[in-house]
Every structure is written in structure tokens, then in C-alpha cells.
Amino acid sequence: MNWTADQTIEALRGAGEPTRLRVLALLAGDELSVMELSHILDQSQPRVSRHLKLMTEAGLIERFPDGARVYYRLSSDPTARRLVDTVLDLLDDRSSEQDHRRLDEVRRDREAAAEAYFEQVAPQWDRIRSLYVCESAVEAAIERAAGPGPFERLVDLGTGSGRMLTLLGGRARMAVGLDLSQNMLNIARAKVAQAGVGKVELRHGDIFATRLPSQSADLVLVHQVLHYLADPATAINEAARLVMPGGKLLIIDFARHDLEELREEHQHRRLGFTDAEINGWLADAGLRASAPIALPPDKDGLTVLIWTAVRPADAKRSVA
Ligand SMILES: C[S@@+](CC[C@H](N)C(=O)[O-])C[C@H]1O[C@@H](n2cnc3c(N)ncnc32)[C@H](O)[C@@H]1O
Missing domain, CATH: 1.10.10.10 (Winged helix-like DNA-binding domain superfamily/Winged helix DNA-binding domain)
Structure with a gap:
């Protein structure tokens, strides 16, 4: 306008x-x-x-x-x-050259602060990771579910350290990673640069109100974010709003479990999700979901589920 x-x-x-x-x-x-x-x-x-x-x-x-x-x-x-x-x-x-140089200094300071923060939280994440099937198996399944692309625009909501961007960003002409935490965004900036993924925009923002244009992305990802949220249905609705006709939304999270300790020790708000819950929210948001891919743990622990939902190609295109 x-x-x-x-x-x-x-x-x-x-x-x-x-x-x-x-x-x-x-x-x-x-x-x-x-x-x-x-x-x-x-x-x-x-x-x-x-x-x-x-x-x-x-x-x-x-x-x-x-x-x-x-x-x-x-x-x-x-x-x-x-x-x-x-x-x-x-x-x-x-x-000016001086502005460039000082911007680089600011970025280096941020990276140092982010690394310190990451080291502090990393052991907690390792504990959670040890509860489910190895990361590489989950990532291989995500790659298959995403498909080869190329994608016009990939959006990763709650991008954290930017792992989904480094995994799949190379298949997209343009990628956006959004997170509420500047610390995490700084880590993501460093990781994306190290991985040499081009055309990535890292934005501060809230998954509940992303301020990104409607139906503007052909691949939207929500990887291991929903269980931290008080209102996952609203987050799914917002993620779905971004998916263009023919595009897809991947949600990766835990199946329903009873490890109460994760609430206390790791701030999980939800102990995983049932297929019916996620499917209902996806349908309410106008997407068509297929049965999730399940990656059970090697022994006792958490099952990772990957839901793939598409906006039908003939869906009405809305203006942002
Ligand atoms: C466990 S990390 C997952 C990171 C990432 N998706 C990955 O693949 O590694 C969860 C992330 O969600 C972010 N987050 C939590 N609440 C959020 C919100 N309301 N909006 C955006 N990001 C949020 C956190 O800052 C954190 O970086």
C-alpha cells in the first residue's frame, strides 16, 4: 500500500x-x-x-x-x-569505513556474550538430547519431510541457534529465522555465517505475532518450540498463516510423555503433544496434515514426531 x-x-x-x-x-x-x-x-x-x-x-x-x-x-x-x-x-x-568497523566490533562482542550463554545452557540441552533418538536421525527425517526444494522463502520460527537454517537454508532462495531471544539470534548469526548460508534474515520477534506477511513462505518450520509455549494452538495458527498455497509447515516436537522433571528443570510448559491435538489445531488453521513420522527413542525416553501439513494449492490467496 x-x-x-x-x-x-x-x-x-x-x-x-x-x-x-x-x-x-x-x-x-x-x-x-x-x-x-x-x-x-x-x-x-x-x-x-x-x-x-x-x-x-x-x-x-x-x-x-x-x-x-x-x-x-x-x-x-x-x-x-x-x-x-x-x-x-x-x-x-x-x-563509512569506521561505521563498518564498529558494527563488526559490536557483532564480535555479541558473539562472545552469546557463546558464554550457550555454554551455560548447552549442558541442559545435552540432557534433553540424551532422552531421544540421535539428532542426526531426526535431522535426516526432517530433510526428507521438507523435500529437496528449491524453496522461495523458508521461515524458521523459534530458530534458536539457527540449526534448521543451516540444515535447510541452502535449499531456499531466501530464509528468515525468528526468535524472541537476542542471545539465541546472535548464536544463529554466527552459525549461519560459519556455514556460509546466503540470504538469511535473522529477526527478533514473537511466534504469536510474527508480523511477517500472510501466505509468503513455501516452507515454515517450528522445531522444538511448541512445548515451551503457553498457547501452542495460537502459535500454530500464526505459523499456518505464513504458508502460501502449495507450501508446507513442518512441526517437530515430542509425543505426549510423562517426564514431569522437564517442567521444573527445563521450563517445558507442555509434556509433548498427541497427534489429535496437533491435527486439530492444523485443521483449524486451514492446513491439511498427514500422519506424523515417529522417531521413537532407543530405550526409555522421548519420541520425536514430525508433522507435515500443507495449504492446498487451490486455496484462496490472501493479501498480507
Ligand atoms: C529449544 S529452542 C529450539 C531452537 C531451534 N528451533 C532448533 O531447531 O534448535 C526453543 C527456541 O524457541 C524460542 N522461543 C521461545 N518462545 C518464543 C516465542 N514466543 N517466540 C519466538 N521464539 C520463542 C527460544 O528463545 C528458543 O530459542
Whole structure:
């Protein structure tokens, strides 16, 4: 949808200042906090905050809180994005060498913090992993369920350390990983870069309200996320909303189990799911599911289930 003349003028005014152009160029590369921007731009936080407020009001960027910090990113409004891309395309050099260097410093600091965090939680994950069939068997089954592609747009909801993106991102022209935790996104950024997967956008966001366009993805993944959520039905509905006609949604989670310890020790909200539960939610969301693939544990433990659901190719296409 296009903007009115007043909105366009306000947005152009919002961008029309040297520091603000630098901010737009930086946010085109990454989501950044006020503190990080202040370090990169070498300007005081109040000064940077004033610029950010103006640009937010002009609809060019958006702010979102994450724990104790507030981050900024380019607006997800398609018209605002077109305007920002056009403005940045006009510049012969999008950002100065110093801005580049300092953005890299910020990324390295984040990676160091993320690694420390990962080391702290990794032993807990290893305990859970030891309860089910080996990871490689699950991943091989996911690869088969996804199919060879190529996919136009893959969306991985609750991407965590980005494992699904490194596993399947190479089959997609464009991939988006979304997670609520900046720490996890930082790990994902590092892993995706190491794996050399191109065209991946890592976005901070909530699976319950992704703000991604409807029916825009031909492969959507929700891998080991649902059991952490208070309202899995709503998450499935949101994931399904993103699936385009002919596209598919893969849900990978545990079958119903009775390991109560996982609630206390690992913050699981749900002790797995029954096929009927997931199927009902998928049907309510307008998708057609096939029987799940079951990967039982070698001995006592957790069964991993992979549900594949498609939006029929003749389904009505909705506008985002
Ligand atoms: C066990 S990890 C699974 C990560 C990943 N899918 C994988 O394949 O390894 C669960 C992830 O879900 C994310 N998460 C939890 N609640 C979320 C929400 N409401 N919206 C988005 N991500 C969420 C967590 O931050 C975490 O990274």
C-alpha cells in the first residue's frame, strides 16, 4: 500500500540528516540497541535516542524491547522499506569505513556474550538430547519431510541457534529465522555465517505475532518450540498463516510423555503433544496434515514426531 503525500514527506524528513542516514545504513545490516548505536556513531545516548525517536515517528524504523534493552530495526512496513532501500541505493557508499568497523566490533562482542550463554545452557540441552533418538536421525527425517526444494522463502520460527537454517537454508532462495531471544539470534548469526548460508534474515520477534506477511513462505518450520509455549494452538495458527498455497509447515516436537522433571528443570510448559491435538489445531488453521513420522527413542525416553501439513494449492490467496 502506498503512503499519502504527508506521510512520505514526514518519512523523507525523518531520513534527511547525516546521522540518520548512517543509522538507516546500519539498521539495514542488523538490529541494534541504543547503546550499540551510540558506540558505533560515537555520539551520546540521549543524542542518538532523539534521532531514533524522530525516525520511529516518521515510520522508518521500529523499536522493540528485549529484556532490559530496547532494540531498533528497519520498519517492516513494505512502503517504508521501499523508501529506505531507495534512499540507501542513492548513496555511493552506504556507510563509512569506521561505521563498518564498529558494527563488526559490536557483532564480535555479541558473539562472545552469546557463546558464554550457550555454554551455560548447552549442558541442559545435552540432557534433553540424551532422552531421544540421535539428532542426526531426526535431522535426516526432517530433510526428507521438507523435500529437496528449491524453496522461495523458508521461515524458521523459534530458530534458536539457527540449526534448521543451516540444515535447510541452502535449499531456499531466501530464509528468515525468528526468535524472541537476542542471545539465541546472535548464536544463529554466527552459525549461519560459519556455514556460509546466503540470504538469511535473522529477526527478533514473537511466534504469536510474527508480523511477517500472510501466505509468503513455501516452507515454515517450528522445531522444538511448541512445548515451551503457553498457547501452542495460537502459535500454530500464526505459523499456518505464513504458508502460501502449495507450501508446507513442518512441526517437530515430542509425543505426549510423562517426564514431569522437564517442567521444573527445563521450563517445558507442555509434556509433548498427541497427534489429535496437533491435527486439530492444523485443521483449524486451514492446513491439511498427514500422519506424523515417529522417531521413537532407543530405550526409555522421548519420541520425536514430525508433522507435515500443507495449504492446498487451490486455496484462496490472501493479501498480507
Ligand atoms: C529449544 S529452542 C529450539 C531452537 C531451534 N528451533 C532448533 O531447531 O534448535 C526453543 C527456541 O524457541 C524460542 N522461543 C521461545 N518462545 C518464543 C516465542 N514466543 N517466540 C519466538 N521464539 C520463542 C527460544 O528463545 C528458543 O530459542
